[in-house]
Structure formats: structure tokens, C-alpha cells
Amino acid sequence: MSASVVVVGAGYAGVMAANRLKSRSEDTRVIVVNPRPAFVERIRLHQLVTGSSDATIPFERVLHPGVELRVGTVERIDPQAGSIGLGDGEHLAYDHLIYAVGSTDRRDHIPGASEHAFSLSEFEQAHLLRLRLRALPRPLAVTVIGGGLTGVEAAAELAEEDPEIAVTLVSDSPVAPALPPRTRRTILATLATLGVTVIDGNRVAEIAEGKVTLADGRILQSDCTVLATSFAVPDLARRSGLEVDADGRLLVDGTLTSLGTPSIVGAGDAVAGPPDELGHLRMSCQAALPMGAHAADTVLARLGGTEPAPLSLGFVGQCISLGRQRGAFQPTRADDAPAWPAVTGRAGALVKEQICDATVQWMAKQATRGSYRWRRGPH
Numbered sequence: 399m400s401a402s403v404v405v406v407g408a409g410y411a412g413v414m415a416a417n418r419l420k421s422r423s424e425d426t427r428v429i430v431v432n433p434r435p436a437f438v439e440r441i442r443l444h445q446l447v448t449g450s451s452d453a454t455i456p457f458e459r460v461l462h463p464g465v466e467l468r469v470g471t472v473e474r475i476d477p478q479a480g481s482i483g484l485g486d487g488e489h490l491a492y493d494h495l496i497y498a499v500g501s502t503d504r505r506d507h508i509p510g511a512s513e514h515a516f517s518l519s520e521f522e523q524a525h526l527l528r529l530r531l532r533a534l535p536r537p538l539a540v541t542v543i544g545g546g547l548t549g550v551e552a553a554a555e556l557a558e559e560d561p562e563i564a565v566t567l568v569s570d571s572p573v574a575p576a577l578p579p580r581t582r583r584t585i586l587a588t589l590a591t592l593g594v595t596v597i598d599g600n601r602v603a604e605i606a607e608g609k610v611t612l613a614d615g616r617i618l619q620s621d622c623t624v625l626a627t628s629f630a631v632p633d634l635a636r637r638s639g640l641e642v643d644a645d646g647r648l649l650v651d652g653t654l655t656s657l658g659t660p661s662i663v664g665a666g667d668a669v670a671g672p673p674d675e676l677g678h679l680r681m682s683c684q685a686a687l688p689m690g691a692h693a694a695d696t697v698l699a700r701l702g703g704t705e706p707a708p709l710s711l712g713f714v715g716q717c718i719s720l721g722r723q724r725g726a727f728q729p730t731r732a733d734d735a736p737a738w739p740a741v742t743g744r745a746g747a748l749v750k751e752q753i754c755d756a757t758v759q760w761m762a763k764q765a766t767r768g769s770y771r772w773r774r775g776p777h
């Protein structure tokens with residue numbers, strides 16, 4: 399009888415894993431469970447907010463035709479029984495499971511965030527933010543909280559799209575702290591050109607209706623407050639009794655196999671690997687795609703009765719859009735440390751756009767040719 403593999407989550411990691419499995423082992427039954435009937439391009443959700451992209455692609459364009467899509471949410475994994483429980487009460491059996499549930503926003507770290515903040519971390523939240531922004535009268539004060547790349551992209555996108563939105567970007571650290579000073583200066587200059595006010599080195603102490611309060615006591619008028627702080631992960635692995643780290647990420651070994659549960663393999667944002675082998679992997683689409691491919695290879699090795707190999711994965715660059723006209727591509731070493739000068743301005747925007755398109759093409763090609771490769775890691 400052919401083996402059955404369930405992939406939980408059809409984001410970048412899950413789709414890549416499912417396509418690789420099916421394209422390399424036609425006899426294997428591959429079922430993907432995902433809450434939505436279309437693929438969400440999370441890396442374009444700031445564009446969904448302003449309307450320059452709908453950030454969704456029909457699964458027919460990215461998923462192997464032989465992969466079965468089950469629209470639903472996995473409520474529980476039972477590793478002893480080898481089954482999952484879905485939100486509608488149904489159960490599905492599996493021989494191997496790929497855990498690829500991604501990430502979401504964090505709301506527990508700023509008082510008032512749950513009640514008063516919007517977010518662009520997931521499709522539904524980005525859509526709500528879009529509706530809210532469209533409904534509010536102009537001129538409008540928007541505060542974006544978080545000076546990482548998602549916060550920078552959101553602030554630039556909003557400011558460029560509507561000059562009547564006064565955007566303030568608040569960050570408790572310097573903006574885009576992982577980038578080298580020259581690239582940061584270019585990004586800050588572009589934000590200034592777009593009219594974004596940057597307040598860095600200052601924490602948001604509280605969010606309330608119409609305002610945010612900073613740690614130094616300053617109060618900013620904020621008709622709409624947008625969270626772009628660090629990501630949290632769904633608690634499905636923890637709830638299911640699997641080994642997780644303090645943040646609830648599934649703990650895996652170098653082959654991406656869940657610690658203590660060989661029938662489960664993980665990939666993407668929701669997974670944490672051994673610090674000395676995979677500790678350099680930040681949550682990103684860039685890491686999720688090769689992790690998904692490698693998770694499939696680990697399952698394929700087990701199906702074929704061979705030992706799975708450890709993942710070796712290196713980064714290539716950091717890509718930032720600054721509205722639709724400008725951007726920055728910072729080449730990096732395999733360990734994600736900056737290397738060589740960044741490509742910025744219009745050329746940076748073109749590189750970013752090409753990479754966003756390429757992510758979808760890489761997944762789709764994996765469904766037909768099975769040839770996806772990546773840069774090896776630093777170790």
C-alpha cells in the first residue's frame with residue numbers, strides 16, 4: 399500500500415514540500431491541509447494593504463495536480479495514533495507528517511495591542527487593515543510599530559500610496575539593525591523622502607484608541623496603529639505534546655525531524671533547529687522554501703529506507719521594498735551577515751520584484767521538474 403503524507407500548512411514551506419514529494423514519488427499520497435482555498439503570498443501582504451497586489455494565487459498555479467488539498471485547520475496532531483484532528487471534527491491518518499504552519503503576529507508584549515492594533519502578518523489581518531484605512535477620513539495619522547524589514551516595508555508602502563497618510567515608524571532599536579550603515583542610511587533617506595517620521599530607540603509602552611504612548615512618556619496621535627514587531631508561531635505543536643522551544647516552535651534535528659517523533663518533520667517559520675547547525679536561519683520565505691524541499695527529502699529518504707541527510711542552508715541576501723518605485727537588495731554571506739554593497743533605488747525595487755515572482759515560480763517548477771536547489775550553509 400502506498401504511504402500517506404499529510405502536510406500541515408500550505409505556505410512557502412508546505413507547498414514546496416508537497417510538490418517535491420509528489421514529483422519525486424508519484425505513488426505517495428500527499429494531502430495538504432490549509433485554512434484557505436488559495437495560496438497567500440505573505441511577502442506581498444503590505445501590498446494587499448495598499449491595493450497594489452491581492453497577494454493570493456490560485457493553488458492550481460502552484461500546487462502539483464496530484465496533491466490533494468483539504469481546506470481546513472488542524473486542531474490536534476496525535477503522533478501515537480498517526481492522525482490529525484481537523485476543525486470540522488474529521489480525522490485523517492498519516493504515515494509521515496510535515497509540520498509547516500508558519501507564523502503570525504505577537505500581541506502579548508504591548509498593552510492594548512490585542513484590542514487596538516492592526517497587523518499585516520496574515521491575510522485576514524492585512525485585509526482588515528486595508529478596510530480600516532479605506533474607511534478612515536483624511537488626513538490620517540498611522541503609526542507602524544517595529545523597525546525590522548516588515549515595518550520598514552509597511553511604512554514606505556503606506557506613505558507612498560497616499561500622501562494624506564502621515565506615517566510614523568517607531569522602533570525600540572535602530573531601524574533595520576541587521577543591515578550595514580550605508581544601506582541603512584539609504585533606507586532612512588528614502589523613508590524621509592516619502593515623508594515617514596522615524597522614532598528609533600524608543601519602545602511603545604501602550605496602544606489605546608487613537609493614540610500610542612512611548613516609553614519616554616510621549617503620546618502620539620495614531621488613528622490607526624499597525625503592529626510589525628516580531629512573529630509568534632501557532633501553538634499546535636505544543637498543544638499536541640510535541641517537543642517545542644520556549645516560543646512554541648517545533649524542535650527538530652539537523653534533518654528537520656521532530657525530536658522524539660520520527661514520523662514528523664518540520665519546515666519554515668514554525669520550526670527551530672539545533673543552534674550550531676541551523677541557528678543562523680531567521681524566519682523568512684528565503685529559508686522556508688529550501689526547508690520545505692529538504693523536509694520532503696527527509697521523508698523520501700525514510701520512505702526509501704535510507705538515512706536522511708542533515709540540511710545545509712545558507713542565505714543569499716536581504717530584500718526590502720520601499721514602496722513600488724524603490725527598494726534595496728543587500729547581498730549576504732551564507733550566515734546572513736552583510737557582504738558587498740547593496741543594490742538600491744529603482745534597481746533595488748526591480749531585484750525585489752523579481753525575487754517575489756521567483757518564489758512562486760520555484761514552487762511551481764518543483765511540481766513539474768523537481769530541480770530546486772539552494773546555497774549551502776556556513777557550517
Ligand SMILES: Cc1cc2nc3c(=O)[nH]c(=O)nc-3n(C[C@H](O)[C@H](O)[C@H](O)COP(=O)(O)OP(=O)(O)OC[C@H]3O[C@@H](n4cnc5c(N)ncnc54)[C@H](O)[C@@H]3O)c2cc1C
Nearest residue numbers: 407409410411440441472499500666667681682683684686
Ligand atoms: C508583510 C511581510 C513581508 C515579508 N517579506 C519577506 C521578504 O521579503 N523575504 C522573506 O524571506 N520573508 C518575508 N516575510 C516573511 C515570510 O512571509 C515568512 O517567513 C514565510 O511566509 C514563512 O513561510 P512558512 O511556509 O513557514 O509559513 P507561511 O507562509 O506563514 O504558511 C503557513 C501556512 O500554514 C497555515 N496554518 C497555520 N496553522 C495551521 C493549522 N493549524 N492547520 C492548517 N494550516 C495552518 C497558515 O494559514 C499558512 O497558510 C514577510 C512577511 C510579511 C508578513
